[in-house]
Amino acid sequence: MVSGATNGSKQRMIGQAVLRPRQQVEETIRAAILSGELQSGEMLPPEAELARQFNVSRTTLREALRVLTSQHLITKIPGARGGNFVQSVDYHSLGTVMTEAVDNLLTLGSIRFDEVADVRQYLEVPAVRLAAIHRSEDDLAGLTEIVERQKTASVDDPEIPDLDRKFHTLIARASGNRVLASCVAALHHATEPVHYLDLSPEVGKQTVRQHAAILRAIDKRDADAAEAAIVDHLTYLRKHIVAHQAAE
Amino acid sequence: MVSGATNGSKQRMIGQAVLRPRQQVEETIRAAILSGELQSGEMLPPEAELARQFNVSRTTLREALRVLTSQHLITKIPGARGGNFVQSVDYHSLGTVMTEAVDNLLTLGSIRFDEVADVRQYLEVPAVRLAAIHRSEDDLAGLTEIVERQKTASVDDPEIPDLDRKFHTLIARASGNRVLASCVAALHHATEPVHYLDLSPEVGKQTVRQHAAILRAIDKRDADAAEAAIVDHLTYLRKHIVAHQAAE
DNA sequence: GGTAATTTGTACGTATGTATT
DNA sequence: TAATACATACGTACAAATTAC
Numbered sequence: 355m356v357s358g359a360t361n362g363s364k365q366r367m368i369g370q371a372v373l374r375p376r377q378q379v380e381e382t383i384r385a386a387i388l389s390g391e392l393q394s395g396e397m398l399p400p401e402a403e404l405a406r407q408f409n410v411s412r413t414t415l416r417e418a419l420r421v422l423t424s425q426h427l428i429t430k431i432p433g434a435r436g437g438n439f440v441q442s443v444d445y446h447s448l449g450t451v452m453t454e455a456v457d458n459l460l461t462l463g464s465i466r467f468d469e470v471a472d473v474r475q476y477l478e479v480p481a482v483r484l485a486a487i488h489r490s491e492d493d494l495a496g497l498t499e500i501v502e503r504q505k506t507a508s509v510d511d512p513e514i515p516d517l518d519r520k521f522h523t524l525i526a527r528a529s530g531n532r533v534l535a536s537c538v539a540a541l542h543h544a545t546e547p548v549h550y551l552d553l554s555p556e557v558g559k560q561t562v563r564q565h566a567a568i569l570r571a572i573d574k575r576d577a578d579a580a581e582a583a584i585v586d587h588l589t590y591l592r593k594h595i596v597a598h599q600a601a602e
Numbered sequence: 603m604v605s606g607a608t609n610g611s612k613q614r615m616i617g618q619a620v621l622r623p624r625q626q627v628e629e630t631i632r633a634a635i636l637s638g639e640l641q642s643g644e645m646l647p648p649e650a651e652l653a654r655q656f657n658v659s660r661t662t663l664r665e666a667l668r669v670l671t672s673q674h675l676i677t678k679i680p681g682a683r684g685g686n687f688v689q690s691v692d693y694h695s696l697g698t699v700m701t702e703a704v705d706n707l708l709t710l711g712s713i714r715f716d717e718v719a720d721v722r723q724y725l726e727v728p729a730v731r732l733a734a735i736h737r738s739e740d741d742l743a744g745l746t747e748i749v750e751r752q753k754t755a756s757v758d759d760p761e762i763p764d765l766d767r768k769f770h771t772l773i774a775r776a777s778g779n780r781v782l783a784s785c786v787a788a789l790h791h792a793t794e795p796v797h798y799l800d801l802s803p804e805v806g807k808q809t810v811r812q813h814a815a816i817l818r819a820i821d822k823r824d825a826d827a828a829e830a831a832i833v834d835h836l837t838y839l840r841k842h843i844v845a846h847q848a849a850e
Numbered sequence: 851g852g853t854a855a856t857t858t859g860t861a862c863g864t865a866t867g868t869a870t871t
Numbered sequence: 872t873a874a875t876a877c878a879t880a881c882g883t884a885c886a887a888a889t890t891a892c
Contacts, residue, residue, distance in 0.1 A: 374859070374860090374887090375859085375860070376859075376860080388706060388709050388710055389709075390710070400876080400877065400878090401877080401878070402877090410860080410861085411860060411861040411862065412861085412862085413661060413859090413860065413861065413862080414859080414860055414861075416665065416878090416879090417664065417665060417668050417859090417860095420665050420668050420669055421668055421669070421671075421672045423669075424669045424672045424673060425672060425702075427706075430878070430879095431869090431877090431878080432867075432868050432869070432877065432878045432879070433867090433868045433869030433870065433876080433877060433878075434868080434869050434870035434871075434875065434876050434877060435869070435870055435871090435876080435877080436868080436869070436870090436876080436877050436878060437876095437877065437878080438878090443706060443707065443710055443712060444707075444712050445707060445712055445713055447703060447706075447707070448700070448703045448704065448707060448713075451699045451700070451702075451703045452696070452699070452700060452703070454673075454699075455695060455696045455699045455700070456696060456781070458636060458675075458691060458695075459691065459692075459693060459695070459696060461636050461637075462636055462638070462691055464691060464692050464693055464780075465693055465696075465780050465781055469779045469780055469781045469782070470781050472728075472779055472781075472782070473725070473779065473781045473782050473785060476724060476725055476728045476782070477721070477724055477725070480720075480724045531717045531720055531721065532712075532713050532717055533704070533713055533717045533718050533720075533721045533789075534717070534720070534721050534724070537721060537785070541781075622867090622879070622880090623879085623880070624879080624880085648856080648857060648858085649857075649858070650857085658880080658881085659880060659881040659882065660881090660882085661879095661880065661881065661882085662879085662880060662881075664858090664859085665879095665880095678858070678859095679857090679858080679888095679889090680857070680858040680859070680887075680888050680889070681856080681857065681858070681887090681888045681889030681890065682855065682856045682857060682888080682889045682890035682891075683856080683857085683889070683890055683891090684856085684857055684858060684888080684889065684890090685856095685857065685858080686858090
């Protein structure tokens, strides 16, 4: 039962594992995208033509394309001017797949909410520190506008969760670290639906006040104050989520 | 061009977006898995039977299954006693998808290496601190064994990178936070191939020494010492990666 | 060791849905 | 409205893989 691919012997490896047609097609297209041979936005040949090129059936080709689609490497657009298009794979896709995975694990009960919240805090603290140092004037203007709109929004305004998300992700983006930005965005998304459920007027007011404090620290380029402010904010939020969860 | 699903009007939402057959099948099976209705390890009915149940063609069913497979929710096994099996979706799957995404972004050049390395450090520091506090005797024994094997391994031993990976991920697991563990494992994987290329005997020796220092701190449940040791270690590694990259 | 049985994998022709012109 | 070009879906047949006898 020992295969040559997995034993640790020093024998020369000659054979390559035989790949099924679908997998060969998939890997070839993936490599073409990741190598830059296929530019983002570019349209692939029609499926019939592409199947002919690979010398496989359209069924096989479509299964390969389907996998690449689910991995956000291409998008399929039906209709006359439609086709299979190479997606721009930027750091946002990391946030997307993380969000999907964390959501799955949370609904399955495979991870606890506080595990996500903890990691979120581990990342948001360095994020605000870096944002305080590296923020551009545009970042500052964006954050200011968000906080202003939060001040005037009523508690039942449907865009409140969206504003909160934008505030935190914009800070993470201002850090200059795109991996950090994606992780923060994903973890924020996962921890968001819960705490926006028990949004009382009082909690809303406090949140805006805390956001304003974070913004002031970033404005003054004061990393220490920014860290203190975000810790304050996250601690406050989690206390209210815990209270909410314990109450039901 | 404004769709009813996205405008912010207060109109009552009645209509549900029409889903294509493939998507309906996909969502239904996914929901069954995530709700626990389908237990992990369980085998789905044969594709022909399943297609009959959904009243779709086997082609359509297979595209749905292919997506779920690429998302690690099911595995397909060909052959007589084969079939489609529900995968155990634990926190490891988060690490898997993160690894894939980060690898893609790195080869595409959409993110820089140091962005990944920075985030890795943001997470490994709290990870070792928590590990120092929560570590079990089993964790300690496991870490000790790894370090012992690293002491005796020669530089060209093929299992060296594996030992390094195990050391860092075991620490992250010992933290008790599974999200943290997955993230650390994924980011470690992404930052690994580079620094194991220029593994000189001297670097190898220093690495083992630093690992031993981390282990001692965790043994003594000294979080501060553990933090200092891991920062030391990561700083050392990154200096050598920078040196290696600058050299070529 | 060979043969049958079971299940996934692939092929192909056709029909339908969808969006643009 | 009709024509066009593409993805989507269907049904059947066959190939390949694996197990059981």
